[in-house]
Amino acid sequence: MSIANALLAEFEAQSPITRKFLERLPEDKLGWKPHPKSMTAGQLAYHLALVPGGVVTMAKQDSIAPPDFQFPQPESVMQVLKGFDESIATVRAILPTFDDATMDAIWRIKDGEKELLAIPRKQLLRDVMLSHWYQHRGQFSVYLRLLGQPVPASWGPSADEAP
Numbered sequence: 001m002s003i004a005n006a007l008l009a010e011f012e013a014q015s016p017i018t019r020k021f022l023e024r025l026p027e028d029k030l031g032w033k034p035h036p037k038s039m040t041a042g043q044l045a046y047h048l049a050l051v052p053g054g055v056v057t058m059a060k061q062d063s064i065a066p067p068d069f070q071f072p073q074p075e076s077v078m079q080v081l082k083g084f085d086e087s088i089a090t091v092r093a094i095l096p097t098f099d100d101a102t103m104d105a106i107w108r109i110k111d112g113e114k115e116l117l118a119i120p121r122k123q124l125l126r127d128v129m130l131s132h133w134y135q136h137r138g139q140f141s142v143y144l145r146l147l148g149q150p151v152p153a154s155w156g157p158s159a160d161e162a163p
Contacts, residue, residue: 003103003122008095010130011052015088018133020152021140022049022084027077029147041143043071045080048136053087055129056094059121063108066116095125 001009022045030042039047058064074080103122108115119127141151141158150160157163 003100004095004098007122007125007130008091011091011095014130014134015052017152017154018048018137019081019084021137021144022077022080024144024149024152025077025080026147026149030074030077032143032147034143034146039071040073041140041147042074042080044136044140044143045077046074046083047071048133048140049080049084050087051133051136052129053090055125055132056091059098059107059124059129060094061107062105063110066109066111091129 025041025045030045031040033040038044058067074083098121103120103125105121106118107121107124109117137154141154144151151158153161153163155163
């Protein structure tokens, strides 16, 4: 199995779980945040929805300028879910096009001629598309708990449901 197909298989297994998390965000709590330094629930959900497609799109290039991270506030849970569906479709379209040589190739963030980061493309996709995604899903589970919403099971049971 190619590197890209192995990552895609994991992604496909985790996508429906992430969707369950996003679907549980109450429409009237999009602007809620647990702390003044935190993102709103809507911002975090939208970020969670958009990360995979955004990262795999960046990975198509050999190098990028430093990203300007924006965390837009969605207007509805439907907007979050639509963004999630588009993000999933983007990963499904792009990731299988990467052969193993492309996955092993170095991907860079460069500020002009200054190199800020140089890592194999497969590491970018593992660390940012997947691990970063899971980290935010865990963060979002805390938001759901604080909002009194049932937390979905992920790799094992949650206090609210079995996998």
